[in-house]
Amino acid sequence: MNKILRTLIPFDIAKGLSITGKHFAKVFFTANRRKVPFHITSEYPEVPAKVQPRYRGRLTLLKDEQGEIKCVCCLACEKICPTQVITIEKGKKEGRKMPFPVRYDFEMERCIFCEFCVESCGFDSIILNHQFELAAYNREDFSIGMEGLGQNMYEPTPVGKFSVADD
Amino acid sequence: MFKNEEMEINLGPQHPSTHGVLRVKLRLDGETITHCRPMIGYLHRGVEKICENQTFFQGQVWTDRMDYCSAVANNLGWAEANEKLFGITVPRRAQYIRTMLNEFNRLASHLIWLATHALDIGAMTVFLYAFREREDILDMNEAFCGSRLTTTAFRIGGLREDLPPGFEKLVKKFLAKFPSCLEEYENLLNENRIWKKRTIGVAKLSAEDAIALGITGPVLRAAGVPYDIRKAFPYAAYAEMNFDVPTRTEADTYARYLVRMDEMRQSARIIQQCMDGMPEGPVMAKLPKILKAEVNEVYHATEAPKGEIGYYLVGEKGSGNPYRFHVRAPGFINLQALPKMAEGGLIADIVAAIGTLDIVLGEIDR
Numbered sequence A: 001m002n003k004i005l006r007t008l009i010p011f012d013i014a015k016g017l018s019i020t021g022k023h024f025a026k027v028f029f030t031a032n033r034r035k036v037p038f039h040i041t042s043e044y045p046e047v048p049a050k051v052q053p054r055y056r057g058r059l060t061l062l063k064d065e066q067g068e069i070k071c072v073c074c075l076a077c078e079k080i081c082p083t084q085v086i087t088i089e090k091g092k093k094e095g096r097k098m099p100f101p102v103r104y105d106f107e108m109e110r111c112i113f114c115e116f117c118v119e120s121c122g123f124d125s126i127i128l129n130h131q132f133e134l135a136a137y138n139r140e141d142f143s144i145g146m147e148g149l150g151q152n153m154y155e156p157t158p159v160g161k162f163s164v165a166d167d
Numbered sequence B: 001m002f003k004n005e006e007m008e009i010n011l012g013p014q015h016p017s018t019h020g021v022l023r024v025k026l027r028l029d030g031e032t033i034t035h036c037r038p039m040i041g042y043l044h045r046g047v048e049k050i051c052e053n054q055t056f057f058q059g060q061v062w063t064d065r066m067d068y069c070s071a072v073a074n075n076l077g078w079a080e081a082n083e084k085l086f087g088i089t090v091p092r093r094a095q096y097i098r099t100m101l102n103e104f105n106r107l108a109s110h111l112i113w114l115a116t117h118a119l120d121i122g123a124m125t126v127f128l129y130a131f132r133e134r135e136d137i138l139d140m141n142e143a144f145c146g147s148r149l150t151t152t153a154f155r156i157g158g159l160r161e162d163l164p165p166g167f168e169k170l171v172k173k174f175l176a177k178f179p180s181c182l183e184e185y186e187n188l189l190n191e192n193r194i195w196k197k198r199t200i201g202v203a204k205l206s207a208e209d210a211i212a213l214g215i216t217g218p219v220l221r222a223a224g225v226p227y228d229i230r231k232a233f234p235y236a237a238y239a240e241m242n243f244d245v246p247t248r249t250e251a252d253t254y255a256r257y258l259v260r261m262d263e264m265r266q267s268a269r270i271i272q273q274c275m276d277g278m279p280e281g282p283v284m285a286k287l288p289k290i291l292k293a294e295v296n297e298v299y300h301a302t303e304a305p306k307g308e309i310g311y312y313l314v315g316e317k318g319s320g321n322p323y324r325f326h327v328r329a330p331g332f333i334n335l336q337a338l339p340k341m342a343e344g345g346l347i348a349d350i351v352a353a354i355g356t357l358d359i360v361l362g363e364i365d366r
């Protein structure tokens, strides 16, 4: 008898529908208001994505205050990279005691964004920046170096200001 | 007039319910499966061999890419296997943070399992809700180590960095709302008649068969065997944690669902304990500059969300690379139960059988 009743009266369906209904109402009545707490999706291309301070983006060479490249060609990053995407050519520059990288090639299509290179660098001369959009149309666009067409390794890139503390 | 013939068909490798590139060769008699063989290897990248050609330090990035739904658990096993090999003691604070992140990862993995499993069987709503909570966990991954999926979270000897400022707030917020979310999923599924019809008594695997096949994880526990490496051979900070190992005896798809739901509750409990008892101190042990192993072999097993993940490492004297590296992947071994579960059942139920095993093909093929 109990079983027949349970089959006839769809309690389970009502239970499920009440949950979806609750969520629908929550979102429906708070839509188009500012600071909507129930929205979980973001309108990505219109609203830029937020990244955390430790986000691992594209590899970038840093310069010091005088505009000099900080890298001193110790080749630690080249050695530790698990996918071997960094190629450095050592050279000299006039008026500089430390070795200077003549070439610093970085093939982004094979980089796995592990941050081992940054960790291994004892001179703080590279970082992974906060660039969120890394896609490109051509394979050539992924070969990044110190000079050449649109291949600037130290072009200023957006830095995420968002932090977990102020969420 | 009617020929009584068996038909052979392929399920996959490009089938949405096979969770990747799994091909299952089926022989059917009407709608009954008489023969079932999983064919694997479509995603083989040679992770073990790559690791043998790289240093111990570099090897971790490949473990992320095996089971990409539970990268942190893989990282933990790799780091601990190496620490065993080199005899490194990890600071207590690092142990606690590792335990906490590992449990978060278990939640993320179980949520993605719940979402896809329910979607396969036909419950679409749970998918959206489960991914909502998983998103919070991935955000925490990003806050801690900078990446959402392929985390590379730990280092041999500890952690790279301490928890970011404000992390406790995120954890508190998550723990406050998670129990009600779990209730939501259960309200949607537990009494749902379609869900019950499609899972109760489907894809049974008895405890004897499970042990004989070497099955671990929730699939084994749903058959009534309370084997959990976190309890049996405690690692990280699990010895100091207070938690239960949920088991069931029905050994069907519904029991596995209930076991995993209970496991999520226990995970939340462990995270709470980690937060409460978090010790102060350094997060990285003192290490030699270059790790060199004496001839030495270790096998270290940890409880990944999918079962026992074991790393077997052989060091070589004077070399910075492992001489031999082998992974005991839980998905690979759990998949061997598929013929036992599916043969004699209906073809519609094989989707439930694949889903309930919670396989990730990246790990099976390595």
Ligand code: SF4
Residues within 6 Å of the ligand: A070, A071, A072, A073, A074, A075, A076, A077, A078, A088, A120, A121, A122, A123, A124, A125, A126
């Ligand atoms: S580790 Fe740093 S200093 Fe050394 S080569 Fe790389 S970027 Fe230059």
Ligand code: SF4
Residues within 6 Å of the ligand: A059, A080, A081, A082, A083, A084, A085, A086, A110, A111, A112, A113, A114, A115, A116, A117, A118
């Ligand atoms: S992030 Fe990793 S893969 Fe990319 S360049 Fe650095 S070390 Fe190599």
